[in-house]
Amino acid sequence: MELPRGLLLAVSDELDRAELAALKFLSRDHLPRRRLEAVRSPYDLFEALQENCLLEAGNLAFLRELLYHIGRIDLLVAHLGSSREQVEKELRAPGGARVPPFRYLLFQLFEDVTEDELMSFKLLLVNELPKSKLTRETTMLDILTEMEKKGLLGKDNLSMLKSLCEKINISLWNRIEDGLKLFGQEEVLITEEQRGSTGCPGGHLVSSVAPGPPGSFNDSSQLLEAYKMTSRPCGVCLILNNHNFAKAREGVLEHKHMKDRNGTDVDAAALRNVFSKLHFRVEEYRDLTAEEIRETVNIFQSADHEDKDCFVCCILSHGKKGIIYGVDGQEVPIRELTTSFTAQNCSSLAGKPKVFFIQACQGDAFHKGVAIETDSVEEDSSLERDARFQLDCIPAEADFLLGMATLQDYVSYRSPKEGTWYIQALCQHLEYSCPRGEDVLTILTAVNQEVSKKTCERDAKKQMPQPSFTLRKRLIFPVN
Known part of the structure; x- marks a missing residue:
């Protein structure tokens, strides 16, 4: 048949x-x-x-x-x-996996290598592989395949790969070793010194144990249970989008220079688009005062989420350490908002993931790509900052995830035309990776990598996001 x-x-x-x-x-x-x-x-x-x-x-x-x-x-x-x-x-199950662990680890290496690291591999292999196999279009899979063909790489011949990884990024090799342990293989590496006394032709790994459960070798969470995400809609995605801060400028003196957050509507549109595709009911509230933020959060805290699997809240506003600003310049503690959804305060979300994505700075310091002065961004800069706030904003109980735009004490950037680095990268990676079944923490790691590579062209300043979480299971946003 x-x-x-x-x-x-x-x-x-x-x-x-x-x-x-x-x-x-x-x-x-x-x-x-x-x-x-x-x-x-x-x-x-x-x-x-x-x-x-x-x-x-x-x-x-x-x-x-x-x-x-x-x-x-x-x-x-x-x-x-x-x-x-x-x-x-x-x-x-015994015998269930047909892709050998060695093959899968090489595949994961391909997925982990950055563009800069790929270029380094090409440069270091210029005398080992034909130039026609080291073009701009050559991928890491192409390189690994050619190394196998030339006898430079095999499950019993990893010495050259180890040497390359040590020169380019030792963590790449460390992940291969971690992978072998995850797959349940006992690893013995023959070094240059040992080769002389043992007569072995080259450094290699000897494996005598059958592969263990497959999954991402650098993330054992692949074997963890996932949160239930089958309800339709999955839950609410609440967007608090503050753009116009004229009320703040009319108030106390310290807020006279609080700018409108041009570009935030681009972020809000991206969030609406991606979370609608992920089966969330999106509700957006614009230009709320501090008291209106509290009232809005209370509405969703009091709602019945019994037939929902998740709650997402995206906050786009100015802020400082530990707080966000309403458009009137008044403060709302971040922890007050997140604590509203603990099991005690919102029982219908008990045991379910509560996710907060916060676009704002956490301080005044700048990440430096090169040696520069730590002046504020100039008035005519194409990028702006959202002010500050801190990491310790989630309750000390399970099932919370807080995705922060930047590290504690540092600024984050927003383009008046293209939106923020963080929210735009977040939405792009959610849209690309969720259909492939990747969990949210893996996606946020990719977001970290992308945003960390960006540089403010005017003064070479950088940004580094940081997630904080108390999740107990894998969180996978569904697309079907």
């Missing part, structure tokens, strides 16, 4: 060129090299897998494993009638 051609075509049509390359790399241990090189489309790959009895009617386990590893959970659900949890259960 043959596999339905329509099913394979439907899955194939959903995969792009980069994902095909990833699937081919993950399949290298199961298909002949020449057959794999002849593959030009996902459907070609599926045919090759069928020829080698890796895809059969009634047995799509390997296809499910491949889609799981590249993060296409949406295809598992839509076309294969499976889910992330079901595949993880299959892979935990």
